[in-house]
Amino acid sequence: MYETKLRTHTCGELKKSSDGQNVVLAGWVKKKRDHGEIVFIDLRDRYGVTQVIIEKERRDLKEQVKNVRGEFVLQVSGKVRKRPLDMVNEEIATGEIEVVADKIEILNESEVPPFEIKDDLNVQEELRLKYRYLDLRRNTLKETIIARHKTIQSMRTFLSENGFLEIETPVLTRNTPEGARDYLVPSRNHIGKFYSMAQSPQLYKQLLMVAGFDRYYQFARCFRDEDMRSDRQPEFTQIDIEMSFVDEEDVYRITEGLMKKVFHDVISYELDTPFLRLTYKEAMERYGSDKPDLRYGCEINDITDIVKGSGFGVFENADFTFAYNTKQSLSRKQIDEYNDVAKKYGLPGLFYVKYTEGELKGSIVKYLGEISKEKLIERLDILSGNTIFIASGKWKRTLETLGACRRKTGNDFYIEGRGNEYNFLWITRFPMFEWNEDEEKWEPCHHIFTMPLDEDIKFIESDPGKVHGKLYDLVCNGVEISSGSIRAFKKDIQERIMNVIGLSNEEAEKRFGFLIEGFKYGAPPHGGIAPGLDRLIMIMLNRDNIRDVIAFPKSLQASGIMEDSPSEVDDRRLTELGLKLIKKKGS
RNA sequence: GGGGUCGUAGUUCAGUUUUGGUCAGAACGCAGGCCUGUCACGCCUGAAGUCGCGAGUUCGAAUCUCGUCGGCCCCGCCA
Numbered sequence: 067m068y069e070t071k072l073r074t075h076t077c078g079e080l081k082k083s084s085d086g087q088n089v090v091l092a093g094w095v096k097k098k099r100d101h102g103e104i105v106f107i108d109l110r111d112r113y114g115v116t117q118v119i120i121e122k123e124r125r126d127l128k129e130q131v132k133n134v135r136g137e138f139v140l141q142v143s144g145k146v147r148k149r150p151l152d153m154v155n156e157e158i159a160t161g162e163i164e165v166v167a168d169k170i171e172i173l174n175e176s177e178v179p180p181f182e183i184k185d186d187l188n189v190q191e192e193l194r195l196k197y198r199y200l201d202l203r204r205n206t207l208k209e210t211i212i213a214r215h216k217t218i219q220s221m222r223t224f225l226s227e228n229g230f231l232e233i234e235t236p237v238l239t240r241n242t243p244e245g246a247r248d249y250l251v252p253s254r255n256h257i258g259k260f261y262s263m264a265q266s267p268q269l270y271k272q273l274l275m276v277a278g279f280d281r282y283y284q285f286a287r288c289f290r291d292e293d294m295r296s297d298r299q300p301e302f303t304q305i306d307i308e309m310s311f312v313d314e315e316d317v318y319r320i321t322e323g324l325m326k327k328v329f330h331d332v333i334s335y336e337l338d339t340p341f342l343r344l345t346y347k348e349a350m351e352r353y354g355s356d357k358p359d360l361r362y363g364c365e366i367n368d369i370t371d372i373v374k375g376s377g378f379g380v381f382e383n384a385d386f387t388f389a390y391n392t393k394q395s396l397s398r399k400q401i402d403e404y405n406d407v408a409k410k411y412g413l414p415g416l417f418y419v420k421y422t423e424g425e426l427k428g429s430i431v432k433y434l435g436e437i438s439k440e441k442l443i444e445r446l447d448i449l450s451g452n453t454i455f456i457a458s459g460k461w462k463r464t465l466e467t468l469g470a471c472r473r474k475t476g477n478d479f480y481i482e483g484r485g486n487e488y489n490f491l492w493i494t495r496f497p498m499f500e501w502n503e504d505e506e507k508w509e510p511c512h513h514i515f516t517m518p519l520d521e522d523i524k525f526i527e528s529d530p531g532k533v534h535g536k537l538y539d540l541v542c543n544g545v546e547i548s549s550g551s552i553r554a555f556k557k558d559i560q561e562r563i564m565n566v567i568g569l570s571n572e573e574a575e576k577r578f579g580f581l582i583e584g585f586k587y588g589a590p591p592h593g594g595i596a597p598g599l600d601r602l603i604m605i606m607l608n609r610d611n612i613r614d615v616i617a618f619p620k621s622l623q624a625s626g627i628m629e630d631s632p633s634e635v636d637d638r639r640l641t642e643l644g645l646k647l648i649k650k651k652g653s
Numbered sequence: 654g655g656g657g658u659c660g661u662a663g664u665u666c667a668g669u670u671u672u673g674g675u676c677a678g679a680a681c682g683c684a685g686g687c688c689u690g691u692c693a694c695g696c697c698u699g700a701a702g703u704c705g706c707g708a709g710u711u712c713g714a715a716u717c718u719c720g721u722c723g724g725c726c727c728c729g730c731c732a
Contacts, residue, residue, distance in 0.1 A: 101695090102688040115692095122689065135683085155692055178683060181664055184693090188665060192724045246731050266732080292731040293654095304732090410656085410728055512732080539732085549732055598732080611725095622725065 067113075072141055072173075078114020082162045084146040089165060091116060092141045092173065094203070095134055096183070105131060107167075109142060112208065117155070117164040118142050127170055137176035137183065137200075143169040191613070195627035198618055210615050213332055214603050218285060220331035221305055224324050230281040230307070235270035237263055237287065242577055244513060247291040249300070257644035263289035266596060269581045271308040272515065272553060275592040276584045280310035285599065294622040297545065297601055297612050301620075305602075307550075308594030314536055314552060317595050318492060321540060321548070324597075325490065333606055337488060341540075345495040350462070354388075354469020356496075359544030360489040362480035364472050366390040366465065369456070372441050378433040380417075384458035388468050389442075392475045395420070395451040400478075404455060404471050411467040417456040421448045430456065473544065481543075485608030489543055495519070496537040499530040499566060508566050512537050515581075516551040517559065517593075530566045540597065542605050550595030557585060 067079050073092040080089065093111035103122040108115050118140075120127045134140070144165040155161030180196075181189045183203050194201040201207055222232070238251060238261040249263040264270075266288045274282045286306040294300070305324075309316060322339040329335040342360070349358050352365045369389045373381040381387055396404075401418050408416045419428035419442075426439050426448075434442065446454055455471055457464045498518055499508040508530045510516070518526060522533040536552035554560050560582070564574050574582060603615040613619035621627050640646060 097692075097694095099691050099694055100688085101691065104689045104691080106691055106694090108692070117692070119690085150690085153690060153692090157692080161692085178663070182682065190660080190664090190724065192660095193664080195724085288732090290731065293729085295731085296726070298731070412728090546732070596732080621723085623723080625723090627724085 076113035077109050077111040077116040078159055080116055080146055080160050080163050080165070082148055084163060085148045087146045088143070089146055090141065090143045091118070091165060093139070094176075094183075095136055095138045095140060097136065098131065098134060107131065107134070107140070107142075109140060110203075114159050116160045118144065118167050119147075119164050120167045120170075124167065127167055130170055130172070134172065135176075135178070137179055138172060139174040139176070141171040141173050142167050192621075192627060195613075195619070195621060198628050202617065207614065210603070210607055210609065211617055213607055214599075214615060216332045217328055217599065217603055217606070220328045221283075221285075221324060224327045225281075225283045225307070228281070228320065228323070230283045231279055232284055233274060233279060233282050234284060235264070235267040235274075235286070237289070239264045239270075242269070244510075244577070249289045249291050252643040252645055254643055265290050266304060267306050268513065268515075269578060271306055271594060272581060272589075272592065273584045275308055275310045276587065276589045278310075278590075280590070280592075282309075282594075283307045286596075291624075294620070294624060296610065297604065299600065299612055299616065299619055300624045302612070302616075303599040304596040305599050306594070306596045308592060310590040310592040312552070312591070312593055314494070314538060314593070317538070317550060317552075317593055321595055321597070325540075328602075329488065329606065335486075335488065335606075337490065342491040343494055344491055346493055346497065347495065349493050350465050350469075351388075354390075354465040354467070354472055355544070356493055356539065357541040357544055357546045358469070358491075359473065359476055359481070360491060361484055361487050361543060362476050364390050364392060364475050364480075366468050366472065367445050369442060369445065372438050372445070373430075373434070373456075373458075376430075376433040376435075376438065378430060380458050381430075381433070384460075384464075386461050386464055387456060387458040388464055389446060389454055389456040390468055390472055391446040391448055391452050391454045392479070393449070393452055394475065394479055396453040401453065404474065407470050407474055408457065408467050411470050412463055413457055413459060413467045416467075416471065417458075419454045419456065421450055421452050421454075424450070476544070487543070488605070490547075491541050493539040493541055494537070495534045496539070497531065498522075498533040498535040498537075498563075501531060507568055510563070510567055511535070512549070512551055514563055514567065514569070515553045515560065516563075517554045518563075523559070526562045526566060536593065538595070540595070545601055545605055546598075547602055547605065548595050548597035550593065552591070552593035555585065555589040555591050557582075560585070 067076050069075070072090070074090045077091055077093045091109055093109040096108040096110040096115055099106040105120040105128055107118040107120070109118050120131065142165060144167045146163050147166050149162060149164055179200050180193060181187065181200070183200060185205050187204060202211065241248060241260065241262040246265050248265050251261040251263060253259045253261060267284060267286045271282055284306045286304045287301055288304050289301050291300065307320070309320070318340065322341055326337045326339055329337050346356055349356055351368065354366050366388050367390065368386065370387045373387045405415050417428065417430045419426050419431060421443070426442070431439070442448070448454060455468065457468050497511055498516060500511050502509045512535060516535040516537055519534045519536060525532040538550055539546055540548040554563060600612050600615050604612060607615065609615055618626070618628065625631065
């Protein structure tokens with residue numbers, strides 16, 4: 067396989083049936099085991115590991131490899147030999163054979179690497195990032211990168227077979243102030259002006275619909291100058307999809323088909339389709355999240371009706387009181403951790419109730435009558451030993467807080483060892499607008515080219531908070547994999563939406579005039595979706611960090627640890643660009 | 654922008670509070686030697702640290718104080 071001038075076989079393919087063959091292998095020294103009379107060398111490449119043996123009479127070879135150690139690059143010529151039965155290594159694919167060395171060429175030496183190249187590695191990530199090319203030699207990371215390739219390959223096949231065209235769009239584009247901060251690129255030809263690195267190909271793909279390419283996709287690199295998280299990178303990849311003459315159902319069907327195929331091709335997992343659907347409201351009220359993990363229960367319940375009238379101030383003054391049952395017996399210390407979570411999400415704290423010895427216990431129990439207690443026990447399905455959390459306040463914040471607590475319960479008790487379950491669902495019926503308290507104005511929840519639900523269009527002016535968009539998110543195991551929408555392709559709807567959020571015609575013209583202009587010439591009804599490739603692979607391979615699925619990722623401070631980016635540049639370059647630094651670090 | 658946490662041989666860590674002083678330690682790796690069958694080879698010997706960096710307190714700082722840099726995690730932000 068993959069024979070070249072320097073090798074006849076890879077280090078992963080020789081089998082019992084290769085016995086007696088003369089072969090040439092090339093690879094890295096994984097391990098040398100020198101027994102004096104006899105020497106073993108495990109040779110590693112992308113495909114596997116093969117044991118090379120230098121026999122006792124080959125003093126010349128032994129002398130030659132005297133100084134060889136891990137990560138030297140060798141070319142070994144020799145004969146494949148079946149190992150004696152009791153010498154077979156069942157751990158590796160080539161464990162039934164070994165190659166008896168006849169000739170060894172040291173293709174390159176290696177310094178002692180800063181960390182060992184082995185699978186069960188425990189090294190500070192900073193060091194792994196600095197020597198990423200060494201980290202990538204390890205199986206775990208290597209397999210991820212291979213899986214990433216397979217994912218892309220599988221998607222290309224599926225989309226191409228379904229009539230989608232792969233079309234590239236510019237990375238260097240213009241600033242569109244909505245949404246995330248974008249990376250700016252100063253222009254040498256236009257002093258004082260800047261390109262923006264595309265946050266996504268959103269506007270281009272919609273114009274491709276105007277152009278008549280009714281099924282488009284692209285593996286689009288997206289750039290966002292925002293703060294990192296364990297699932298966010300400043301540059302990441304979306305599998306950007308847009309279709310014409312469709313409604314939500316068409317997008318769901320294609321996306322479900324795509325996921326089904328990818329999971330089958332990459333990890334041999336058969337997804338059930340169609341995926342479950344929840345409205346945004348339902349997801350929030352039952353799970354406290356617009357991206358709930360449905361691998362476990364712990365559903366939130368509205369208990370406002372039970373606690374109103376209890377006389378307890380917090381309950382009386384709050385819009386809503388919600389609760390969920392952890393179905394666990396938590397210690398005082400554990401409960402404190404939940405209080406910390408609540409504080410982080412802006413609630414003063416949580417109440418908890420424990421059911422022990424046939425009695426509800428907790429600070430708020432004294433406010434509840436017998437009937438209320440019984441209702442509570444029934445509604446939350448409380449069993450002996452259960453700890454229940456209760457929170458009061460405004461709808462969204464209270465639910466989000468309990469949602470964060472529920473997530474903690476899940477992490478602590480329910481999802482351990484269940485990374486190989488995949489619980490996909492669609493979240494639908496998102497609100498179109500959100501009221502910004504600080505600026506006292508309506509803001510779009512998604513982006514402004516979203517089509518409202520037909521039945522809500524009449525509320526656009528009178529009651530924007532009541533308008534839902536043709537918006538959908540694809541969620542799996544508590545992670546937002548993707549979001550998309552059916553677009554507002556007609557001028558009148560667009561203008562009504564812009565009016566709600568206080569965007570004047572001139573302003574809109576300035577920001578995305580080219581899109582509005584394009585929409586004048588027969589824009590077809592269209593919509594799309596853009597699954598995040600990195601997150602999808604994270605979920606599929608059960609990794610909890612996005613850096614693990616990217617060959618050369620950035621650190622949390624958006625630095626390239628290996629290449630030491632970003633870097634300062636010569637003053638000459640700045641001058642050329644008409645730029646001058648205001649502050650320079652260390653000056 | 655805010656909060657948390659970590660930083661000690663090449664690597665992973667112990668030592669840091671109660672107690673500032675026999676506190677520069679282990680394992681792996683590395684180097685030298687021995688060893689027909691290992692695959693986490695084994696045995697013997699050895700080298701190896703600006704305790705992230707800087708300042709301060711002190712007779713004395715890995716240990717206490719302040720600052721700073723970097724990694725990771727979270728909130729804000731962000732599809």
